[in-house]
Amino acid sequence: MSTNPVLQLDRVTRVHGTGELAVHALREVSFEAHPGELIAVMGPSGSGKSTLLTIAGGLDEPNAGRVLVEGADLVAAGQSGRAKLRRTSIGYVFQDFNLIPALTAAENVSLPLELDGTPARAARAAAVAALEEVGVADLADRFPDEMSGGQQQRVAIARAVVGERRLILADEPTGALDSVTGEEILRLLRARCDAGAAGVLVTHEPRHAGWADRVVYLRDGLVVDESGAALAAGEGVNA
Ligand SMILES: Nc1ncnc2c1ncn2[C@@H]1O[C@H](COP(=O)(O)OP(=O)(O)OP(=O)(O)O)[C@@H](O)[C@H]1O
Ligand SMILES: [Mg+2]
Structure with a gap:
């Protein structure tokens, strides 16, 4: 795609805790979201979906790797730069x-x-x-x-x-809703992406993922393909 990505994750790793208690929530996860794209993130409970979203939103920091929002490096932006991006982008x-x-x-x-x-x-x-x-x-x-x-x-x-x-991040936004209202919420997200935003939607529901242009599958913090096989580190699902 020729447009600049709104969101870029480059080999993002996040480890919660240290030593024997360390949990690898994300292992070298990479993908991009371009204007107009809605990406669904799926995977079992504990696979790292919410961790991915909080890092993409500048609410948590990776231990390694880079996150760029509209070209701005979230780690380099510092606390106040991230807060500004959260208010504006x-x-x-x-x-x-x-x-x-x-x-x-x-x-x-x-x-x-x-x-x-x-x-x-x-x-x-x-x-x-x-x-x-x-x-x-x-x-x-x-x-x-x-x-x-x-x-x-x-x-x-x-x-x-x-x-x-320009970047809309939604963590199971239909969780508490009946299915008709849930579909309407997804229609809104889809319309917003069609109007030029990039969206990342965490969902358990294959039916909801059907609104997305692509699906990123996570398992144990790794991006896997639909069969569950790990993709090579550093490659996104569109690689
Ligand atoms: N603050 C934290 N401290 C320690 N471990 C954490 C923390 N947050 C998440 N984890 C661990 O990281 C892993 C990924 O958690 P995450 O919340 O990202 O999963 P998820 O895919 O969103 O799960 P769910 O579908 O249940 O919401 C899990 O093993 C979880 O226990
Ligand atoms: Mg979650």
């Missing part, structure tokens, strides 16, 4: 929504923009536009506990895509 959808209970839907969505210096009025307008995109603009002034699980998840997605975010 990276949208993260958590499994349990993670909305702030004391803020309305619109306030939850506008918060990252305001933290980045966008004036309140412009941040509110962008938040309402994002809520509109996910079909819940009428809920802008409701608090999370006044919304259903599906509505809260839509607000969480609006928060992840608000502004010009």
Whole structure:
């Protein structure tokens, strides 16, 4: 592909703990996500999917390897550089929504923009536009506990895509939802990628992975092919 990747993982290794308790959560994992692409990450429980996503989102650091978001090295960016990228380039959808209970839907969505210096009025307008995109603009002034699980998840997605975010990371974003609402959430992610973002979706459901352009399979922290055989270190699934 000729476009520059939005996300590049280059031989990313993450070891939790040390000595006898060391767990190799990721072993030299490499892949790229380009504008327009939605990548599904699948694998058994404990295979490293969430670790991969938190590292891609700058919420955790690799022990070895490089992570680039829009060409910026997340480790070299330092704490404040990563925080800035999380406010401007990276949208993260958590499994349990993670909305702030004391803020309305619109306030939850506008918060990252305001933290980045966008004036309140412009941040509110962008938040309402994002809520509109996910079909819940009428809920802008409701608090999370006044919304259903599906509505809260839509607000969480609006928060992840608000502004010009190019990288959308979603960790089982449909976990708590019924299948119809789950499909709608995936349709939204797909539409956002079709509009030029890159997305990485962690999912257990083959049906949901069907929305993706490709699937990265993990087992014991290694990228494997669909048969479960390990791919050579340093090669992504598209190598
Ligand atoms: N903070 C941590 N400290 C120690 N070990 C950890 C930590 N986080 C994850 N691990 C271990 O790393 C491995 C990968 O965990 P991870 O959460 O990435 O798996 P997962 O694929 O997301 O699993 P699930 O499908 O259950 O969510 C597991 O063996 C897990 O126990
Ligand atoms: Mg997980």
